[in-house]
Amino acid sequence: MGLSFLTGLLILIIVGVTAWQANSKQIQNSALVTHTHQILTHAEGLLSAMTSAESTMRGYLISGNPQILKPYQSITEDVEYQYRSLLALTADSQEQQKRLFNIKPMIDQRLAVLASLIQLRGTMGLPYIQERFINGKGKQMQDAIHDQIDAIEYSEQKMLVLRTADTENAIAQSRLAITLGTLFAALITIASFLVLRFDIERRTEAENALKIANAKLALATERAQHADNSKSAFLATMSHELRTPLNSIIGFSGVLLQELAGPLNAEQKKQLGMVRDSSRHLLALVNDVLDISKVEAGQLRIQHQTFNIREAIDRSVALVTPLANKKQLALKMLIDNDLGQIITDRRRVEQVLINLLTNAIKFTEQGGVTLHAETLDAYLAPGTDAPQPAVRIRVVDTGIGIDEADLPDLFQPFRQIEDGLARQHEGTGLGLAISDRLLHLMGGQITVASKKAEGSTFTVIVPRHGIEPL
Numbered sequence: 001m002g003l004s005f006l007t008g009l010l011i012l013i014i015v016g017v018t019a020w021q022a023n024s025k026q027i028q029n030s031a032l033v034t035h036t037h038q039i040l041t042h043a044e045g046l047l048s049a050m051t052s053a054e055s056t057m058r059g060y061l062i063s064g065n066p067q068i069l070k071p072y073q074s075i076t077e078d079v080e081y082q083y084r085s086l087l088a089l090t091a092d093s094q095e096q097q098k099r100l101f102n103i104k105p106m107i108d109q110r111l112a113v114l115a116s117l118i119q120l121r122g123t124m125g126l127p128y129i130q131e132r133f134i135n136g137k138g139k140q141m142q143d144a145i146h147d148q149i150d151a152i153e154y155s156e157q158k159m160l161v162l163r164t165a166d167t168e169n170a171i172a173q174s175r176l177a178i179t180l181g182t183l184f185a186a187l188i189t190i191a192s193f194l195v196l197r198f199d200i201e202r203r204t205e206a207e208n209a210l211k212i213a214n215a216k217l218a219l220a221t222e223r224a225q226h227a228d229n230s231k232s233a234f235l236a237t238m239s240h241e242l243r244t245p246l247n248s249i250i251g252f253s254g255v256l257l258q259e260l261a262g263p264l265n266a267e268q269k270k271q272l273g274m275v276r277d278s279s280r281h282l283l284a285l286v287n288d289v290l291d292i293s294k295v296e297a298g299q300l301r302i303q304h305q306t307f308n309i310r311e312a313i314d315r316s317v318a319l320v321t322p323l324a325n326k327k328q329l330a331l332k333m334l335i336d337n338d339l340g341q342i343i344t345d346r347r348r349v350e351q352v353l354i355n356l357l358t359n360a361i362k363f364t365e366q367g368g369v370t371l372h373a374e375t376l377d378a379y380l381a382p383g384t385d386a387p388q389p390a391v392r393i394r395v396v397d398t399g400i401g402i403d404e405a406d407l408p409d410l411f412q413p414f415r416q417i418e419d420g421l422a423r424q425h426e427g428t429g430l431g432l433a434i435s436d437r438l439l440h441l442m443g444g445q446i447t448v449a450s451k452k453a454e455g456s457t458f459t460v461i462v463p464r465h466g467i468e469p470l
Helices: 002-063 072-089 094-123 126-132 137-257 266-297 309-326 346-362 404-409 420-424 431-441
Strands: 305-308 330-335 341-344 368-379 388-397 445-451 455-463
Touching (some): 002 094, 072 094, 137 266, 266 431, 309 330, 309 346, 309 368, 341 455, 346 368, 346 455, 431 455
Antiparallel strands (some): 305 341, 368 388, 445 455
16 A cells, blocks of 8 residues: 555656646747747838838828828837837847847938938929939838848747747647556556455454444443442542531530530540540541542532632631641731632632641741732633633742652642651642642632742632633
């Protein structure tokens, strides 16, 4: 097949080049033939104009009627026009130019004689002219002019014959190339058809086998998808069922720690505090599993409400401030004064901010965490074609940082950095994955820039006006 294609392509190129050359030759020769006809036309025009001038002069000499001389001026102008046209058309031929240069004095001399005879006829009369000027010299001069023009025409006629023969030869070559090319193409087509027929039969058998394999694969994929959906639904249900007893444990632990059921000693308070903290930690893990399960199962819906974004930021920072104080970390906020209100899910925005702030504090041992918030005038949400205003929030820490090789997998579920300080902290590795998916549902996005041992910067963009979930 490859050989057939290359051979056909080669034939096509040969035929195309030959046809192009023949066509170019025809176009060139056509232009030259047209040029030759123009020269011949102007040569005949020059000869005709000289003859007309001669005839007009003789008619006036014989009749003496001035009316006969009316077209004489235009005839002489036509002589000049025809000569100049010939001079311009033969600019590429030294031989023709030489003939024209030779003929010019003869034309000028003859026209001067004609003008002199016309003037003498009007003043001296016909007998005076007959006596002195009828000697045959005028005919000799006119014949010499005719001979030069005939030489010009003969030379052009010869060129016309040669160019016509050249054109016919080019046409014959083009026809031969097309005929041979068509013949070879037909042979290649027949051979290719036979090869294709055999190949189609072989491919049909392979395609039938592939269809059977694809059907089995589709069935297996459907079963796997069903199992995955069932898993997500199961996790969502179980996570929901687990939250009820955990909330009860947290609530009763709080009651006991407040000593509403009686006084406790220091050890009892310590043990109950551990129970409450462990329950809270377990509840946070269950909530994360529940959120990621809902997202994957398509059950999580974004609520649209209008709220002050500054208040949401202050609330999130207030919730994590005790964690920062416990580690003696500086927690700063650099926020624009005109953030205003946005329309989206407030609880999910606060959840994302708390996740990012908690992570920043968790993985920072010294220095601090800074939250920047500012307004964006034009943000193009994924999947949209019209920019809109948004709010950009950056959480910058001076923590352990993230290796560049780990960045592509950072927002994948159950993914944690397995290095250094990260192994000292508990967690499911769902916080960033959940944040990424929540922002995606709100039409926003989250990005990260980090350098090992220098810290990380997480950037969140939330559209100011609510959009339909993507």
